[in-house]
Amino acid sequence: MQMPLLDFKIYILFGFPGAGKGTFAQALKEKGYIHVSTGDILREEVKKQTPIGLKYKREIESASNLLPKNIIQKIILDKIIMLIERRENLILDGFPKTIEQAKYLNKLIEKYSLNQNIHIIYLDVPIDLALARIQARITCSECGKIYNLLTIKPKTNGKCDVCEALLVQRAFIKGSFCLTRL
Ligand SMILES: [Zn+2]
Numbered sequence: 001m002q003m004p005l006l007d008f009k010i011y012i013l014f015g016f017p018g019a020g021k022g023t024f025a026q027a028l029k030e031k032g033y034i035h036v037s038t039g040d041i042l043r044e045e046v047k048k049q050t051p052i053g054l055k056y057k058r059e060i061e062s063a064s065n066l067l068p069k070n071i072i073q074k075i076i077l078d079k080i081i082m083l084i085e086r087r088e089n090l091i092l093d094g095f096p097k098t099i100e101q102a103k104y105l106n107k108l109i110e111k112y113s114l115n116q117n118i119h120i121i122y123l124d125v126p127i128d129l130a131l132a133r134i135q136a137r138i139t140c141s142e143c144g145k146i147y148n149l150l151t152i153k154p155k156t157n158g159k160c161d162v163c164e165a166l167l168v169q170r171a172f173i174k175g176s177f178c179l180t181r182l
Pocket residue numbers: 140141142143144145160161162163164165
């Protein structure tokens with residue numbers, strides 16, 4: 001049996017988009033935590049021009065369905081395992097999202113004896129407040145910079161100030177969030 005690795009923490013953030021997970025994660029990042037975000041990992045793949053990255057880019061541009069869940073899952077799990085083995089302080093945001101992912105995470109918790117390391121945070125905000133925040137928020141599809149249509153507008157409509165890439169907005173579709181083209 002493996003010894004518990006008690007010298008690091010893993011925060012798992014839950015809550016609607018717009019609940020404040022990003023703000024919470026930012027505060028932990030300033031303390032040296034690594035933010036494992038599905039969006040950031042996929043943007044990294046785009047930057048490295050991997051086959052998955054290129055596919056993801058095409059899907060954003062055509063506003064079609066997101067990548068198959070199993071591909072996204074594999075990329076994220078590989079990253080999480082690598083960081084756990086390095087005993088990094090982690091923030092998981094947007095993972096686990098499904099029962100299957102939660103079961104897999106459970107296996108990791110057992111395998112690495114992580115019971116003492118995991119902290120689960122659920123950010124509970126009224127749905128209309130979360131919606132209002134989300135409707136005003138747009139994100140760069142390449143570098144991940146976040147804008148707000150009310151407070152931090154981009155200089156050119158729909159384009160990132162930093163890298164000129166397409167800005168995308170999350171919207172409600174059939175009860176879940178997805179990316180839409182502006
Ligand atoms: Zn950008």
